[in-house]
Amino acid sequence: MSNTVSLPPLEQLSAAMADMVADAARSVVAVHTRRTRASGFVWRPGCIVSSEEALPEDEEVEITLPGGTTVAAKVAGRDPTTDIALLRFEGAEAPQLTLDNSTTRAGEFVLAVGSREGVPLCASGIVSLAGPGWRSLRGGEIDARVELDLRLRPSAEGGVVLNAKGGVIGMSVFGPRRRVLVIPAPTIERVAAQLAAHGRMPRGYLGLSLQPVKVSHASVGAMVMGVAEQGPGAAAGIHQGDIIVAVNGEPIRSVQLLLRALGPASVGSVLTLSLQRAGEPVEVQLTVGERPAD
CATH class of the missing domain: 2.30.42.10 (PDZ domain)
Known part of the structure; x- marks a missing residue:
């Protein structure tokens, strides 16, 4: 973390936010196919979690790691019902993120972090809605309903959402009417584990x-x-x-x-x-x- 003790309060806040983004961005990657651009993050060594909806079927996928290294990736599993895709890659390394399972409340400050060609993308906002678990239109079980009031670039979809402590509370995706939703950490852990083991979610x-x-x-x-x-x-x-x-x-x-x-x-x-x-x-x-x- 930067030394911000001697800075004015607003500069301390700005520096702290920049440090949080830089720390998370070490594990956030750009995900691109022939037609689309999205983001993802290192869930386990060699495994990337991203937005399933942002990845077309039957297209080759590449990821760009922080710093600009580009490697091929393979879709190891996808679950359209929860909008979670799991990618595998080899030949490069990036630190994995630890997900934060703490409860999110309406009004909390959040940062959404994505990647574009290895360079961090960031948007700030608040949690506009925090509700109980819900079922998606495709039948997926989502552990909490979390909507964000912020402007997310399409290429940042599939990136991470940070709370004020810097904890990764989930993945940013677009919902109905382009609302920005969070796929919460417990859902990611549950679904990604199934995709890693079986390549799909049982239905x-x-x-x-x-x-x-x-x-x-x-x-x-x-x-x-x-x-x-x-x-x-x-x-x-x-x-x-x-x-x-x-x-x-x-x-x-x-x-x-x-x-x-x-x-x-x-x-x-x-x-x-x-x-x-x-x-x-x-x-x-x-x-x-x-x-x-x-």
Whole structure:
């Protein structure tokens, strides 16, 4: 840290912020493909975490380390539901970051740090919203809802967010309507570990093709349009044409909500499905499987 004791208060604050950015930037990299520019950070030796949405499929990836060294990287896994991608690289080194799992509060001061061609990018702002865990539109479990009031450059997406102590509270990404969100540290640790081990996040699988259908004036159901051979639905004895009206006693509100509930924790769980079959009520037990790799 710089010697700031003799400086006026505003200069002390400015110098402290610059020191925080410089310290974090040692582990923040530029991530680029033929079409996109983003940022990432060293999560483990040889492993980079970045924004999944910022990385197109089937494109070669390079990273530029602090100081300008550029090396090839390979996408080792991606989870669109939490916007986390894991990259692996060799032939260069950079220090890994330690993530800060402390609770974030609305009104806290934050710094977002990215990289452009090995040079730090920075934006300052505050936490505009800090709420409980939530489920993304794609069904990913995010441990906390954190929105930032700051202007983030597209090439800084996938970089880190620092609190006033200099702790890395998560990764900056763009959400709906280009709001800047934080993928919090606990989510990154959980998802990145799965990507490192398996290359993807497990997702629940029913082995059923479903279509919404109105059951009555006030309720909806999920009609079974197809049953995968040897899938969980077939094992449970579900037939094409059955209508799922409730899961574990809870009425179906929409097919989308039903499928979004099939997160990693659902794999192996047993669901009680209430069906209508040819107008008659039927109840079956279905063990949720793991969705096969695409």
